[in-house]
Amino acid sequence: MCLRLPGWPIQRLVVAQPALKGCAIILHDRVPRRGQLVVACSQVAYRAGVRPGMPLAEAVACDERAAIFAADRPADTAALRALAQWCERFSPLVGLGAPDTPSDLGAKHVPGGPDHLLLDATGVAAHFGGEAALARQVAEAFEQRGYCVRVALASTLSAAWAVARYAAHTVPAVESSAVVALPAGSTYRVVPAAAMWETLQTLPVRALRLPASTQALLDELGLVQLGQLAVVPRAAWSARFGDLLIQRWDQLTGRSHELLVPHQPPPVFRACQTLEYPTSQHQLLTAVLLQLVQDLSRQLVARQVGVLELICRFHCAPVSDRSDRAPAAQKGSSESDSVAMRLGLFQPTTAVDHLTQLVQLQLAQLVLPGPVEQLAVEAARTAPLTSRPQALFADSASRAARQLGPLVDRLACRLGPAAVVQPQLEVDAQPERAYRYQPLTVPGRAAASTHRAARHAPRQPHLVRPLHLRDPPVPLDVLAVLPDGPPIGFHLQHRAHRVARYWGPERLETGWWRGRSVRRDYYRLETDGGLWFWIFRELDEGQWFLQGLFG
Amino acid sequence: MRLLRSPSPGSPAPVSASLVATLREQLGRWETRRPQQDAAPVSSGCPALDRLLPWGGLPRGALVECLERDPAVGGAGMLALLLARQAALPGGAIVVLDPRGWFYPPAAVGLGIELDSVLVVQARQAGDQVWVVDQCLRCPAVAAVWAPLERLGAREFRRLQLAAESGSGLGLLVRSSAARRVPSWSDVQLQVEPRAGGADDVRSGRRLQIEITRCRHARPGGVLELEIDVVTGAMQAVSRPHEAFLVPPTAGLADSTTGRRSAGA
Numbered sequence: 001m002c003l004r005l006p007g008w009p010i011q012r013l014v015v016a017q018p019a020l021k022g023c024a025i026i027l028h029d030r031v032p033r034r035g036q037l038v039v040a041c042s043q044v045a046y047r048a049g050v051r052p053g054m055p056l057a058e059a060v061a062c063d064e065r066a067a068i069f070a071a072d073r074p075a076d077t078a079a080l081r082a083l084a085q086w087c088e089r090f091s092p093l094v095g096l097g098a099p100d101t102p103s104d105l106g107a108k109h110v111p112g113g114p115d116h117l118l119l120d121a122t123g124v125a126a127h128f129g130g131e132a133a134l135a136r137q138v139a140e141a142f143e144q145r146g147y148c149v150r151v152a153l154a155s156t157l158s159a160a161w162a163v164a165r166y167a168a169h170t171v172p173a174v175e176s177s178a179v180v181a182l183p184a185g186s187t188y189r190v191v192p193a194a195a196m197w198e199t200l201q202t203l204p205v206r207a208l209r210l211p212a213s214t215q216a217l218l219d220e221l222g223l224v225q226l227g228q229l230a231v232v233p234r235a236a237w238s239a240r241f242g243d244l245l246i247q248r249w250d251q252l253t254g255r256s257h258e259l260l261v262p263h264q265p266p267p268v269f270r271a272c273q274t275l276e277y278p279t280s281q282h283q284l285l286t287a288v289l290l291q292l293v294q295d296l297s298r299q300l301v302a303r304q305v306g307v308l309e310l311i312c313r314f315h316c317a318p319v320s321d322r323s324d325r326a327p328a329a330q331k332g333s334s335e336s337d338s339v340a341m342r343l344g345l346f347q348p349t350t351a352v353d354h355l356t357q358l359v360q361l362q363l364a365q366l367v368l369p370g371p372v373e374q375l376a377v378e379a380a381r382t383a384p385l386t387s388r389p390q391a392l393f394a395d396s397a398s399r400a401a402r403q404l405g406p407l408v409d410r411l412a413c414r415l416g417p418a419a420v421v422q423p424q425l426e427v428d429a430q431p432e433r434a435y436r437y438q439p440l441t442v443p444g445r446a447a448a449s450t451h452r453a454a455r456h457a458p459r460q461p462h463l464v465r466p467l468h469l470r471d472p473p474v475p476l477d478v479l480a481v482l483p484d485g486p487p488i489g490f491h492l493q494h495r496a497h498r499v500a501r502y503w504g505p506e507r508l509e510t511g512w513w514r515g516r517s518v519r520r521d522y523y524r525l526e527t528d529g530g531l532w533f534w535i536f537r538e539l540d541e542g543q544w545f546l547q548g549l550f551g
Numbered sequence: 552m553r554l555l556r557s558p559s560p561g562s563p564a565p566v567s568a569s570l571v572a573t574l575r576e577q578l579g580r581w582e583t584r585r586p587q588q589d590a591a592p593v594s595s596g597c598p599a600l601d602r603l604l605p606w607g608g609l610p611r612g613a614l615v616e617c618l619e620r621d622p623a624v625g626g627a628g629m630l631a632l633l634l635a636r637q638a639a640l641p642g643g644a645i646v647v648l649d650p651r652g653w654f655y656p657p658a659a660v661g662l663g664i665e666l667d668s669v670l671v672v673q674a675r676q677a678g679d680q681v682w683v684v685d686q687c688l689r690c691p692a693v694a695a696v697w698a699p700l701e702r703l704g705a706r707e708f709r710r711l712q713l714a715a716e717s718g719s720g721l722g723l724l725v726r727s728s729a730a731r732r733v734p735s736w737s738d739v740q741l742q743v744e745p746r747a748g749g750a751d752d753v754r755s756g757r758r759l760q761i762e763i764t765r766c767r768h769a770r771p772g773g774v775l776e777l778e779i780d781v782v783t784g785a786m787q788a789v790s791r792p793h794e795a796f797l798v799p800p801t802a803g804l805a806d807s808t809t810g811r812r813s814a815g816a
Contacts, residue, residue: 400691400719404644407690411672411683419673423656423666435656437671464781467632468623469655500747530745531624532757548655550757550781551628551725 001121002097002160003087003138004150005080008115009040009071012079015146024048024066028056029073039071073113083147084117084263090128090138093120095260097161116164118157118260135188143186151188155196157260158252162207163191163199200252201227208248214241226252267303269379271295278317278371285314285372286363290356292377297350300379306348309381312341312359314366315374337369344417344441346408348383354406358413365414412441429508430518431547432471464503464524466534466548473545476535483542486523487535492546497527505537522547575768593638593721597777599788600761604739605769609634613738614715614722618764620744622727623653626759627743628699629662631723633784635695636664638721643694646687647671650680650699662784668694681707688714688722699725705734712736731764740765746776756780758789 005011009027014020024045031037036056048063060068077096084094097116121134128134135151142149152164167189191199200207203226205218218241223229229249237245250256271292279285289312300307316337341362349355412420421437428434479489486505489498504523511517519539526532534548592608595601601608609615615634619625635645645664647654649671656666672687674680680700687696688711703711703724715722728742746758756778763773776790 400643402692403690404692407686407692408670410686414682415672415674415679421671421673423659423669423671425657425660425666431655431657440670463657463661465658465661466655467628467658468653470653526747526757528747529621530626530747530758531621532626532745533624549623549653551623551626551632551658 001091001119001135001138001151001153002116002157002164003119003142004116004152004161004164005142005147006115006150007040007042008080008113009076010042011147012076013069014042018146020067024050024063026050026056026059026063026066026068027071028059028068029071041066076113080114080117081263087117087119087138090134090141091119091121091124093260094118094263096263116161118161120260121153131190132188135190139186139188148185150186152191153189154191154199155193156252156254157258158207158209158248159191159196159200159254162203162252163189166203166207167199197253201225201230205229208245208252210241210245210248214245217241269296269299269303269305269307269382270376271299271378272374272376274374275372278373280368280371282363285375286360288375289359289363289377290352292375293355293359294352296377296379297352297355300350300382304385305382306345306350306385307355307379307381308345308348308383309379310343310345310355310358311378311380312343312362313374313376313378314339314341314368314372315376316368316370317373318370339366339368341366342380343409343413345405346412346441347405348385349405350385351406354409358409361410361413408440412439417441428510430510431465431469431508466532467551468549470547470549473536473547476544476546478535478537478544487525487544490525490533490535490544490546492533497525497529497531497533499525500528500530501526507539508536590719593634595634595786596637597775597786597788600775600777600786603763603773603775604766609638609721609739611638611719611721612716614712614724614736616724616726616730616735616737616740616765618726618728618730618740618742620728622699622701624745625743626745626757627741628697628725629757629779630741630743630759630761631697631725632659632662632664633779633786634721635697635723636662636784638695639664639668641694643668643720644692645669646683646693646696648680648683648696648698648700649673650675661781677702681711684711684722684724685714688718688720691719693718693720695721695723697723697725701726703730705736708734708736735765737765738767739763740771748778756782 010025013025013027022044023042025042026038026045027040028036029039038050038052038054038056038059040052041050041059045059045063045066048066050059050062050066056068060066080096084096087094095118096114097118099114119138121131125131125134128137131153135153139149139151150164152160152167154160154163205223205226205228206215207226210218218224218229223232234246237249247256251258273288273292275288296307296310316339318337341359343355343358343362345358408420417439420441421439423435424438426434426436477491478487480487486502487499489496491497502523502525505521506523507519507521509517509519520536521539522534522536524532524534532550533546534550535544535546537544590611592601592604592606592610594608595604615631617627617631617634619627639645645668647659647669650673652673654671656669656671659669660666672683674683680698681703684696684698684700687693703726711722711724724737731740731742740763742762742764744760744762746760748756748758758776758778760774760776762775763771765771766773775788777786778789779786
């Protein structure tokens with residue numbers, strides 16, 4: 001369900017200041033390189049000739065008695081957010097709609113804020129006596145608060161938005177999805193699933209919320225209504241208009257899902273304790289932290305989420321307090337230092353023992369600037385806990401595999417997240433760039449995608465590579481019979497090596513687009529002592545380097 | 552203890568195979584080692600090398616030292632990584648300790664190791680390195696730990712041995728040959744010597760001579776020369792294994808290491 005509040009900034013002003021009702025109102029804002037422009041205007045001002053996008057001076061000339069206000073977008077959004085909160089009486093899931101795209105308003109567009117709310121009406125209509133009754137009650141509730149609203153209820157979010165934004169909300173209508181008007185101008189419209197396409201096909205193509213370039217192309221081709229676009233073979237859409245069109249179409253028609261982002265921020269999991277007297281005692285701090293972690297774990301378990309990043313904050317008392325409390329009190333200094341301790345985790349967990357162990361590991365390394373007076377533990381990142389059914393005869397291998405996560409956490413906790421990594425192959429000719437390390441406990445780790453990429457990275461089984469790579473390569477004194485020929489001996493760390501066998505050259509070159517190109521001839525050498533080295537000759541300068549040792 | 556006393560020098564008793572076996576078993580019981588009896592040993596990937604080891608492979612929950620004369624090029628690192636691959640064949644992670652940041656993952660791929668199962672830990676401090684190996688060996692999800700540990704005190708070594716016993720992984724310690732001169736808590740110690748191949752043979756792989764310089768419950772001294780196919784990572788013996796001459800099991804009592812071990816346990 002979509003609730004559109006036409007001219008939302010004006011409506012907000014009128015509701016906040018009822019004296020403005022029926023007056024000409026002009027909202028203006030500074031637009032970069034265009035000066036002060038009209039952002040929104042009331043119906044009275046519109047009738048007087050004021051248009052959004054026109055310079056403020058021109059608007060004032062049209063209607064000299066108009067009340068002029070500066071646009072306040074944060075206040076608009078905050079008020080809409082408050083309305084969303086209030087709308088939770090109709091649906092458990094309420095979100096703020098995205099602002100209109102530039103293509104909706106044309107070239108004279110002045111960027112605006114969101115002006116509609118999206119409600120998930122799945123399964124809730126029955127509690128209000130049906131879909132039509134729900135839509136009517138929503139519209140009436142808004143009218144009672146003094147707002148004029150256009151309510152549209154359809155099978156998909158996109159369709160509801162399109163109907164609220166573009167469908168005619170005039171009365172009377174003799175369609176299957178009839179528009180019903182309320183006394184103060186609000187309307188509601190329910191689009192039954194069976195009649196959805198009939199309603200949608202008459203809507204303009206702009207209802208798909210496409211980028212301006214795609215919209216211009218559709219205009220050029222004369223595709224104005226969705227019904228006209230449906231005639232064009234779907235196979236040609238992607239090539240002509242891009243993949244976004246298909247995605248939006250599928251969202252509109254219900255073939256793919258659209259995400260409703262709730263207006264409420266995710267819950268904050270936090271536990272805090274203020275100490276009666278500031279202390280530096282390690283044992284005491286550990287005991288308090290243990291208690292806080294237990295508190296936090298209880299909160300997490302209640303929501304069935306596990307922590308992925310834990311932050312422990314230590315608010316330390318001012319340094320002057322330590323030496324002499326009385327003078328500090330006289331000065332009234334309240335400057336305190338705060339130390340934060342971050343723990344990244346490999347997989348979401350609520351296990352108190354594990355978290356406590358990690359906290360203790362890091363606490364041992366922490367240097368506090370003074371006695372601690374307040375401790376706080378917060379789950380900065382969380383993820384749903386994966387439910388794991390208990391197998392009656394669980395094999396030891398699956399039990400053992402679960403122990404890897406705690407191990408990674410412990411290692412990363414003591415050594416730092418960058419020190420515990422998983423290697424992945426990269427497609428690159430230059431040996432130094434043929435792999436990369438993926439830290440396992442850092443925020444934003446895209447586990448699924450990167451692992452998939454790594455699995456599909458081409459394996460190069462026929463390339464023999466050294467176990468140790470020197471980066472940067474070490475310059476080497478090499479003896480060769482021919483200037484461009486293979487080496488017959490070299491000196492390394494004051495020791496002469498004679499080449500018994502060699503394999504190569506293997507020429508590696510990188511593309512010009514990477515800056516200075518790399519051109520090298522690699523040789524794998526076996527010395528008369530049986531040692532294996534990987535060396536190369538820089539083709540441009542003829543200099544030899546040692547790059548690899550075969551372990 | 553009485554049974555383990557060496558025979559009196561005046562009566563040269565013939566050493567029968569059954570007596571040797573009995574004594575070995577008693578010596579093994581006297582030692583504190585509790586190997587993972589139920590777990591199948593890890594095959595080294597080379598049947599000839601497996602035959603030189605009393606377990607028919609490497610025991611799980613054990614420490615294996617691979618010694619080389621030339622650090623990073625002597626062949627011990629490659630052999631240890633191949634043993635790690637064998638240990639991880641049934642599943643489990645391979646932890647690579649990379650103190651200097653030199654480890655090159657494409658080499659592991661070339662030797663037939665799946666990078667999905669590899670975890671690289673970069674620990675610069677010596678204290679951290681021992682701690683990392685200790686933690687990883689204790690974790691049942693880790694099949695093998697590949698660690699170049701140069702300096703290792705007796706106390707730390709013992710700690711690692713206990714960690715290996717509590718887990719089921721294989722601790723592969725790549726060390727310099729100087730480690731032969733100091734007491735060791737490893738279960739198997741392999742001295743790796745690189746051997747040059749024939750100058751005219753460009754196809755042959757890397758040749759290494761492996762000498763078992765220490766082996767719990769068995770005679771050390773077995774020598775084998777094997778060749779590693781560096782393209783596939785396959786190992787095969789190129790010489791007949793030279794078994795060590797029979798060493799009476801009681802000779803271990805004269806070893807200062809054994810005494811210290813019992814004291815530490």
